[in-house]
Every structure is written in C-alpha cells, then in structure tokens.
Amino acid sequence: MTDTFNKVEDIEIRLLLDALYHRYHYDFRNYAMSSIRRRLRQAKEHLNCATISAMQERLLHDRDMLPQMLRYLTVQVSEMFRDPSYFLAIREKVVPHLRTYPSLKVWVAGCSNGEELYSLVILFREEGLEDRTLFYATDINPEALSQAQAGVYDLERVRLFTENHRLAGGKTSLSDYYQTGYNRCVLDKSLRRNVVFSDHSLVTDQVFGEMHFVSCRNVMIYFDRTLQDRAVGLFKDALPRNAFLGLGAKETLRFSDHAAAFRDFIRDEKIYQRTSA
Amino acid sequence: MTPTSQGAVIIGASAGALEALSLILPALPADFARPIYVIVHVPPDKHSMLADIFAAKCKLQAIEVTDKEPVTAGVIYFAPPNYHMLIEDETHIALSNEEEVLFSRPSIDVSFESAAEVWGSRLTGIILTGANHDGAAGLKAIAAVGGTTIVQDPVTAYAKAMPEAAVAACPQARVLSLPDISSVLQGISL
Numbered sequence: 374m375t376d377t378f379n380k381v382e383d384i385e386i387r388l389l390l391d392a393l394y395h396r397y398h399y400d401f402r403n404y405a406m407s408s409i410r411r412r413l414r415q416a417k418e419h420l421n422c423a424t425i426s427a428m429q430e431r432l433l434h435d436r437d438m439l440p441q442m443l444r445y446l447t448v449q450v451s452e453m454f455r456d457p458s459y460f461l462a463i464r465e466k467v468v469p470h471l472r473t474y475p476s477l478k479v480w481v482a483g484c485s486n487g488e489e490l491y492s493l494v495i496l497f498r499e500e501g502l503e504d505r506t507l508f509y510a511t512d513i514n515p516e517a518l519s520q521a522q523a524g525v526y527d528l529e530r531v532r533l534f535t536e537n538h539r540l541a542g543g544k545t546s547l548s549d550y551y552q553t554g555y556n557r558c559v560l561d562k563s564l565r566r567n568v569v570f571s572d573h574s575l576v577t578d579q580v581f582g583e584m585h586f587v588s589c590r591n592v593m594i595y596f597d598r599t600l601q602d603r604a605v606g607l608f609k610d611a612l613p614r615n616a617f618l619g620l621g622a623k624e625t626l627r628f629s630d631h632a633a634a635f636r637d638f639i640r641d642e643k644i645y646q647r648t649s650a
Numbered sequence: 651m652t653p654t655s656q657g658a659v660i661i662g663a664s665a666g667a668l669e670a671l672s673l674i675l676p677a678l679p680a681d682f683a684r685p686i687y688v689i690v691h692v693p694p695d696k697h698s699m700l701a702d703i704f705a706a707k708c709k710l711q712a713i714e715v716t717d718k719e720p721v722t723a724g725v726i727y728f729a730p731p732n733y734h735m736l737i738e739d740e741t742h743i744a745l746s747n748e749e750e751v752l753f754s755r756p757s758i759d760v761s762f763e764s765a766a767e768v769w770g771s772r773l774t775g776i777i778l779t780g781a782n783h784d785g786a787a788g789l790k791a792i793a794a795v796g797g798t799t800i801v802q803d804p805v806t807a808y809a810k811a812m813p814e815a816a817v818a819a820c821p822q823a824r825v826l827s828l829p830d831i832s833s834v835l836q837g838i839s840l
Contacts, residue, residue: 405744407736407764591747
C-alpha cells in the first residue's frame, strides 16, 4: 500500500460522499475520516467492488444500494441500559428535577435500533413519569428506525440487558416488558404509546421543539469537530435553561464552541445542564 | 510545522501489559518529542486505572482519551475501555463504537491501521506481550507505509502469542527485549 494509493483512495472517498449527498441527500461529508475510511473499505470488500469509485458508480445508478451503504456508514451498536451508571444517575439525579415539570419532552437523538429509547421509557415508567412524557426518537437510517419501532431483539442479548437494567437501579423486572418466541424478545407495544419516531438528521435538519432532556450517546463521535459544533448547537437551541443533555461515556463538550452553554451536572456520567449562556 | 510533525509512537499490549509498559514508559524523558498512543486490552467496564497509574509513574503526562482529544508531543494517550481509538489526523484522536475486532474493543489493529494512514513512515509501531493475535495486521500496515516496526522478543514476553503473531505477519520487525525497546525509544526522540 503506497502513499499514492492512499491519496487516490481519499479522493475516491470524498467523491463517493459527494455522490451520496447529491443523489440521496445523506450528508456524511463532515464525518470523521478515520472511521469512514475503515467502513467504506469494509463495504467495498463485502459488496465485491474493485475500488471505491466502482462502489460509487453502483450507488449512483442503483437505488437498492442505498440501504446497504447506510448500513455500513452508520454504526448500530448499542445495548439496553448500556453504561448502567448513566441510567442510575438519570434516575437518582435528573429525575427529581424532571418531576417538577407538569409535562416533559425527551429526545433520543440518533436512536439507532431503539435500545436506549426503550431503556429511558422503562426508567420513566418505573419513576412514574412516562404518562406526562413525550419521547422523540430520531435517526437518519430508515432501516434502524423501523427496527426501533418494531422493538424486537435477539433473545441472546436479553441476559445482558437484564443485568444492565438491574445495575441501573431497575425497580421492576425487565421481563415485565417483553415476550419471547422464535429466539426473539418482543418489547411490549405499550412502551411506544408516548413515542414519536422520526427521520431527522443532526447534520442537515433543524430543531423541532423545546426539550427537557436530550440523550445523544456515541452518535457525535463519528462527526468531525465542525459537525459536532453544529449538532451541539441544535441541542443548545432545543434545551431551555436548566434542561439536560446526556452524552456517551468518553464524549465531552470541553472542546466544543458551545461549551459555555452547558455546565457539568454529573461529570462522570457526561450529563450536562443548560446554562443561561 | 506542527509540534508533533516529527512522528509518533504507537504501542499495543494485552496480557502482561502493565509490567511491560512499566519498563518502557516511566523511562521516557520529560522532553520526549512525540505523542505516544497506547492500546491495552482492558475490560469493557467504564473505568480503567491505566492512565492514572502511568501518570503517577511517568515524567510525561498520561491521559485516557476522550473523543476528539487534541494530540501534542510528549503526552501518552491511552485508549479508553469499550471504544476503538482511531487516529483521525496528526492533531486529533476520534473514538468509535464499532463492533469488536478479534473480540477486542479497543482493537490494536484498528488503532495501528489508522495511525499508519496518518503518520506513514514517521510512525513507530510496537507490539508487546499478549495472548491473542490482535496487532499483527496493524503492525504489517505500519511496515507497508514505511514506518518502523518493533516487537517484544516473544521469549521475554509474559504471553507469547501476540508478539509471535506480529513477527509472523511482519518479519522485517526488529525483535527486542524490553530494555532494548526502551533504549530505542529514548533514541528516536532526539
């Protein structure tokens, strides 16, 4: 692998991302390059394309390529109650504040297959807040959104979900919320009664309402710094003073242009509170 | 010229990492002129003590990486548990939650390959003790871009599998004892 080859490949990557944007309006142009490069190489290999340019040609002329491409370009890795201490902190420290509002709006931005959304709905139900809460679950990948809407997961993952739920201070049994069959766990549809699923891009779309809590974990790690500033800017606009923003365990607002608009609420859990800035 | 443009060092280790790194990192001088990325297989729990342990032992600053961490020379960057550490460019690190690679997240291969893209021939890659094959493909990628490759002599390693796999994948790598690796590192900083 020579330097020349790599430079050509980087040009091909940029061209493919341009093509994806102009043809289908999915904008990955400001995603972090290191991860995009890795995933496009995987896609190239699995889709049997000789080059990334060849993959671009198929993408432009064959609409069926789009869902496959999105599967590679978006990362769908999550768990219910992933990082249980995050959910425990929401339960113990954030919920008491949320209780003081007569109605609540929660936005799970980049909800992927829905694991985190359902974790929050269950937590809110356990805490008696579900009935007054409207949850917005958004993602750019239609396939992931329909997965989230279906709420069906492999049964083998349930043991981990159950353990996470317990560590997150669960007050009920996770098995109260699902039925099993055909090696699947099917979440109770009542968990979706206050959820709105919607296609929304942190890259190209605007804010759609005022929120009390935004949870956006391990989504912005795939963005470059410019794009991160745009997304955090949306959260800043969506969150009034004292509202909350939760990020992934190794994400931070420290490097953000909007750092002053937030203060650490629970530092170790990356839960921030909106300031008046 | 950015302060780090002379090059970078990347180290991967697994079983026995703490002892091996303890013979290398604390010996580095305070004016070491390159960033050092370190990937150790750690359990996926949220907290790893590695950065704290080495911050206390080393003359250099040691930190656990946060997403988009700015990179400067003379700092040791530890990959955090449960994320891949990708070298985004010479001055930033990006984290990723992609699937485990060879049952590992962080994966040594993922970090090494991304570092090879960014640093090319100015990169020194080092594989230490470990009990699986992670790092072999990554070291090969560093050799392919003309970087320097070093492997801990498997005979001296707490666990041989990882250095053996690295040597097999990258036969041009220098095979050295830990004290010799330490001397080489102190030499390249000049």
